[in-house]
Amino acid sequence: MAGRVVVVTSGKGGVGKTTTVANIGTGLALRHKKVVMIDADIGLRNLDVVMGLENRIVYDLVDVAEKTCRSINKALIKDKRLSNLFLLPAAQTRNKDAITPDQMIEIVEGLKEEFDYILIDCPAGIERGFNNAVAAATEAIVVTTPEVSAVRDADRIIGLLQEKEIYEPLLVLNRLRPEMVRKGDMMDVDDINDILAIKLLGIVPDDEEIIISTNKGEPAVLNSHSKAGEAFRNIVKRLEGEEVPFMPINGETGLFGKFLKLMHGK
Amino acid sequence: MLLPATSSLRAEELVFKGLKQGLTLFIPEKESFGHWLTLLDQRLNAAKDFFQGGTILVELGERKLTPGELAGLRKILGKYRMRIKDFNPIAKKRFVPRSKEQSPISTGVLLVKGTVRSGQRMENEGDIVVKGDLNPGGEIVATGDIIVLGALRGVAHAGAGGNMQAEIVAFSLSPVQLRIAHLISRAPEGRKGRQGPEVAYIKGEKIVVERL
Numbered sequence: 001m002a003g004r005v006v007v008v009t010s011g012k013g014g015v016g017k018t019t020t021v022a023n024i025g026t027g028l029a030l031r032h033k034k035v036v037m038i039d040a041d042i043g044l045r046n047l048d049v050v051m052g053l054e055n056r057i058v059y060d061l062v063d064v065a066e067k068t069c070r071s072i073n074k075a076l077i078k079d080k081r082l083s084n085l086f087l088l089p090a091a092q093t094r095n096k097d098a099i100t101p102d103q104m105i106e107i108v109e110g111l112k113e114e115f116d117y118i119l120i121d122c123p124a125g126i127e128r129g130f131n132n133a134v135a136a137a138t139e140a141i142v143v144t145t146p147e148v149s150a151v152r153d154a155d156r157i158i159g160l161l162q163e164k165e166i167y168e169p170l171l172v173l174n175r176l177r178p179e180m181v182r183k184g185d186m187m188d189v190d191d192i193n194d195i196l197a198i199k200l201l202g203i204v205p206d207d208e209e210i211i212i213s214t215n216k217g218e219p220a221v222l223n224s225h226s227k228a229g230e231a232f233r234n235i236v237k238r239l240e241g242e243e244v245p246f247m248p249i250n251g252e253t254g255l256f257g258k259f260l261k262l263m264h265g266k
Numbered sequence: 267m268l269l270p271a272t273s274s275l276r277a278e279e280l281v282f283k284g285l286k287q288g289l290t291l292f293i294p295e296k297e298s299f300g301h302w303l304t305l306l307d308q309r310l311n312a313a314k315d316f317f318q319g320g321t322i323l324v325e326l327g328e329r330k331l332t333p334g335e336l337a338g339l340r341k342i343l344g345k346y347r348m349r350i351k352d353f354n355p356i357a358k359k360r361f362v363p364r365s366k367e368q369s370p371i372s373t374g375v376l377l378v379k380g381t382v383r384s385g386q387r388m389e390n391e392g393d394i395v396v397k398g399d400l401n402p403g404g405e406i407v408a409t410g411d412i413i414v415l416g417a418l419r420g421v422a423h424a425g426a427g428g429n430m431q432a433e434i435v436a437f438s439l440s441p442v443q444l445r446i447a448h449l450i451s452r453a454p455e456g457r458k459g460r461q462g463p464e465v466a467y468i469k470g471e472k473i474v475v476e477r478l
Contacts, residue, residue: 152384155401159383195401195419197381 003034003115005108006239007137009161011153013124015145016174019210019220021121022050023229024141026219027236029085033116036076036086038108040133041123042098045090052217053077053087062091065103072110081222086115096128101135108136126160134161140169141201146176146187151195158198170201172235177206202235203246204228280305282322288351290323299335303342310346321351324428331448333471353428353448374410382406382420402442411435421445430468439464439475449473 008021018041025037039047042062048054059068059075069075072088079085088107091098111118122133134140140161144154154171161169173192180186189203207228213220220229221236234244280302281292293302310317324339331339343350374392382388382396384403393410404420406412411433412424418436423445425432430447443452444466451473463478 152403156384156403159386194417195399197399 002112003118004139005112005118005120005137006139006141007120007122007133007166008141008143009122009130009133009157010124010143010150011126011157012144012150015143015150016172016204017124017143018046018050018121019214020141020143020172020174020204020232021047021119022219023221023232024236024239025085025117025119026051026079026082027221027232028117028239029079029082030221031236031240032084034084034114035117035119036088036111036115037119037121038088039090039121040104040129041121042090042129043092043095044123045092047121048077048087048089050214050217051079051087051219053080053089054217057089060089060091061107062094062098064088064107065099072107096123096132099132101131104132105136126156130160134164134166137164137166140166141172142169142196142198143172143174144192144196145174146181146192148187151187151192155196158196169198170239171196171198172201173203175206176203200246201238202231204231204235280309285323288323289320290325292325293327293329295327295329299329299331300338303335303338306339307342307345310342310348314346317346317348319347321349323351324353326354330450333449336448350428354426376408378406381416384420400436400441408432424466432467434466435463435478437463439466444473444475446473 008017008024010017021037025035028035037047037051038061039045040061041047048057056077061075063069064072064075076086076088079087108118108120118136120133120137123129142154142157142161144150158169161167173189176189177186181188189200193200205227207220207226209223209226210220210228213223213226219232220226221232223229230247234247237244278294278296279292280294283290283292291306293299322343340350376388376390376392376394378388378394378396378398381398382400382404384401387405387407388394388396389407391409394406394408394412396406396412396414396416399416400406400414400418400420400422402419405423406414406420407423407426409425409427409429409432412422412435414422414436416436417438418434418441420441421443422434422441424434425447426445428447432446434444434446438461441453443450445451446466446468449468449472464475465478466473466475468474
């Protein structure tokens with residue numbers, strides 16, 4: 001069976017694409033799926049750092065595209081914790097023009113047979129890098145934060161994904177701060193759902209643990225005490241088709257009711 | 267002075283030209299509008315007998331007129347007993363459906379199936395009906411009416427080309443900007459969209475919004 005090819009994208013930079021890829025990839029691997037994460041952010045690679053695998057890179061995505069390395073397996077880096085999780089890193093010294101959408105499709109086709117999931121970390125923006133990252137994908141996860149600018153860019157991206165014939169992207173709402181929403185200082189889930197109107201895959205609360213785990217190179221999903229980690233574990237389950245209720249953030253029943261409504265409403 | 271056969275939208279000089287649609291006055295985009303009005307006055311005065319009492323089309327290119335400028339133009343033309351038939355006849359020709367998602371349900375009406383998202387732009391010579399929302403950052407331009415069967419949160423331009431009778435209707439109206447014919451308006455700061463359908467149209471020289 002051919003694996004699922006999922007691109008994680010956002011339009012805007014700094015909303016948590018790479019963190020999302022690292023956590024979903026690790027989460028899926030914890031459930032014994034064979035997963036490869038491709039960093040398509042050539043020139044600004046981060047996924048290796050977030051995964052703590054920076055010092056193991058020998059070959060990268062551009063080497064594979066240009067066939068500098070003998071086989072793609074030479075470029076795949078095995079995770080230091082999970083043996084069924086792999087990373088195909090981006091080149092750091094090149095730029096987005098170093099590969100073409102066709103090369104990307106060829107690379108992904110070669111991986112499809114062997115892996116259950118191929119997660120592609122898309123660069124910010126809507127130019128060449130985006131086109132490369134999306135070319136091979138058949139599914140998409142759109143990441144946004146509760147800010148007007150991020151939501152606007154997410155909307156743009158959903159339109160562009162439709163042009164690439166990815167019609168039902170899933171939404172991850174990152175860095176929600178429940179106490180600010182409660183005070184009316186932050187866009188709430190309903191506001192965002194009103195505009196974007198795509199299926200919600202998960203809500204990740206703003207969590208200091210994420211910064212700590214990113215700096216340590218250890219995805220939060222591995223940490224059973226992290227709220228964000230728990231949110232990502234739920235996201236992984238939903239991605240696998242399980243029905244998981246949205247978790248109450250800070251145990252506030254009003255919000256929980258809203259999440260339930262969202263979950264069952266649409 | 268005549269324009270080349272493949273006349274672009276940007277005229278360099280104030281010029282009258284006989285087009286298929288009728289006699290057309292080209293007003294260049296550069297310089298102030300007042301500058302061209304003065305020139306127009308002189309030009310018409312010099313050829314009074316020729317222009318006396320006709321109707322003309324006016325091609326403005328990308329230029330948008332303020333109500334004052336429009337009144338000025340009307341006044342000068344009125345002096346020579348001329349009337350404006352329509353605006354931007356050439357620009358109108360450019361309104362063609364583009365995306366495969368659009369299908370004309372009858373001549374002149376464009377049905378957009380789904381939401382117009384940020385960065386997307388729909389144009390039509392005639393009316394446009396959107397079966398979904400118009401999101402912030404999205405644009406709809408029609409020479410006729412615009413109907414949004416959802417929330418209108420982006421930029422809508424009805425009556426593009428000069429039709430002052432055009433209307434914009436939405437089930438929930440909270441636009442970034444509304445344009446009808448040559449008029450532009452934006453919602454007052456902090457206005458939240460009222461519940462229920464509303465209609466925008468021109469009353470006097472202003473765009474007004476009313477409950478439908």
